[in-house]
Amino acid sequence: MTDRPTSSWREGIEEERRELAAGTLDPECACMAALFPEALLGATDRVLDAFEGDLHTLQGASDERIFAVVERVVLALNTVNEENGGGAYETDEREQLCDYIDRALTEQGVDVVALTARDGLGRYQLTDKWRDW
Template sequence: MITRPTAKWGREVQDQRRRIAAGTLAEDDDEAYALALWPEAFIAAVDTALDAYEADVRSFSSPSDDEVFASVERVVMALNAIDEEHDSPIETGEREELCEYIDEVLTDAGIDVDGLTARRNIDRAELTDEWREW
């Protein structure tokens, strides 16, 4: 089963909230980064984009490369908008997790991502690069 990056982020937010409530972590402590980095509205928006992407990929029966790339483009463009709307919380770690997740969803659906990207003369790691602003 694929774990969404948002699930990890949400767990970290909840853990830090519990620690703040218990008095073992100060809200202004550098270790309390998750509350500022991944607010609920940001996580919810990313989940909405990932829901749409997963539904899109699940709807494939025998997709063409263009259909698969169009699905990747849609989710990346949605994430671009979310990143901009929420003052750019998608940083290096989030970028890597989201790109990996986008790839994993395709792989889980039986799409040969190596073949897909090779046919476009790009590396698998460049799957989202054409549209990604984060």
């Protein structure tokens, strides 16, 4: 399974902690823990757990079923974003989450380019219809 964005966010927090402990990072420059509080990481992981559970049901699924799974994960991430001040997912995080959704679908055999094209969309518009973040 493709790596979740939350894994790299947690790694960034740990790296920052190591640098602070070693004295190689100015505490005023430390921001990872503030950007990614455990409540946000945990809520995002719960959403991605459900998404990954849905992925296993997509073998040979219709476009409508695939889009329903995408819609469900995006709406759930909208909720997490709102519950965390409405700005939890900045530009980099949005790109990472969208890329994760795309790669996860691809790993399950979904041709994302063909799927989106059949719906009149470009590949990178897969989540746009529902995404608030």
